[in-house]
Amino acid sequence: MIIKQVSVFLENKSGRLNEVTKILGEAGVNISAFTIADTSDFGILRMIVSDADKACSALKEKSFSVQTTDVVLAKTPNKAGSLSKLLEVLQQEEVFIEYMYAFSMKDEGAVTVIRPTRVERCLEMMQKHKTELLGTDELYQL
């Protein structure tokens, strides 16, 4: 299934990330995964959160530039070679990736957040190859 990732524009100056996490904390939004893409003067914070709509409205209210992006969450076993297997499938089916980030837990396996150029096709191909996909609900059961 397609997951809404929340992206926030951040200036490269002290306290900005904390400001975002504070707003989300006060809004009762939980962050399960995030990454920051940075350049010399700005960054983009990308997050998978418990409630994307709530996160967006809370941040917009505080004047942040926010956007949601469709991503796919793939679950793989927490053992050597499993990410390679996943990528093998995507390469074979010509699914191109804009960016990705991941986190893993000891027993529950690893989760990879993927932003493909074509989300629908990525989903279709993963289903075809029986890759395990996660929704936010399942993410919270990990």
Add this chain to the structure above:
Amino acid sequence: MIWNEKIECASRDEMAAVQSERLIQTVQRIYHNIPSYRAKMQEVGLLPGDIKSIEDLKNLPFTNKTDLRDNYPFGMFTVPMSEIVRVHASSGTTGKPTVVGYTRNDLNMWAEVVTRTLCMAGVSRDDIVQIAYGYGLFTGGLGMHYGTENLGATVIPISGGNTQKQIQLMQDFGTSVIACTPSYALFLSEVMADMGIAPEDLNLRVGIFGAEPWSEGMRKEIEAKLKLKAIDIYGLSEVIGPGVSCECEHQVGMHINEDHFIPEIINPDTHEPVEPGQVGELVFSTVTKEGIPILRYRTRDLTRLIYDKCECGRTLVRMEKCKGRSDDMLIIRGVNVFPSQIETVLLEMSETEPHYLLIVERQGTLDVLKLMVEVQEQFFSDEIRVLEKLKKKITHNLQSMLGISVDVKLVEPKTIERTAGKSKRVIDNRKI
């Protein structure tokens, strides 16, 4: 030496007589050749015959930079193009440049007034003059060039930039006079120091600096660092280019070549003439130009006029160093920049008006333009390369519109301070 003693030292009455006669002719020519100005005169019920002397000048309508833009490119010329032998242009407020045209006589007159200013600065035919103003559409380079040739001095037409070569030629050719912007003069001194060349190794004795505002403090700094006399020159393309006015060796205000360009000082709000000696906006009427004569052109420069006789013997009225502008134009490295130009570039790139802040700083000796643009919804993308591309595009479009580089920085929304709902557009941190 005084180049044209008869006119430069004329009595007030003699000058007024020359100005009046020429003004009457110019009003006739403009009325009959420029429909837009004729309409302005008709609007206030003026006929050319109503202008009988310079006393009547104050009744004539003004000409604004927008008039030149509205008649782009050649609509304000009063002669057929076959009579025009050269055009120059300066940056306008919305991307279209302000175009001016010169007849053969205009070029001769221009050379004459520049020659006078060189003499005021103490330059003679024995000097070697390095012209480091840009040659091209900008009036600085070519304007100084022909005036210097007319004087009979030796010209090094090096144009702007190429700093190390500038210094090498100064050393090899024995340059005695340098003409450039004051900020470039300071930059030259820095590069000289880096190259291990002391001012004593050179033959410089006079610098003719203009095209941007500079302070007395900067003058002292330039004079100390380059070991020369720093002379202020003033001009604008709408009037002629460099040579409208210039300081003499006494450095007590710039003598205006007022037999060609009649100055007035007005209150920029009421448009009425100010009391003699008061500061206000400088207005020029050209009374000998053929290509594009202009009546009561509002320069937007704030200054005052001094009518006392100068120690140099000239009676030509003097204007003080400009004290600022009555509009929001900035002069960055000799280039005119209007905030509205930046707005135009940003508007072309998005649906809604972006919030921006322009910061001007003097880093070392050079003016730097920084532009902060708020990344609002319409600009924001989740992908770094899209944002980087946007930044590059803004930088590139500004560069091609303004002709100077701008350091663009993307910032978060609402980080630019709003004053009464509208954001403050420009911060000038230069201490000029």
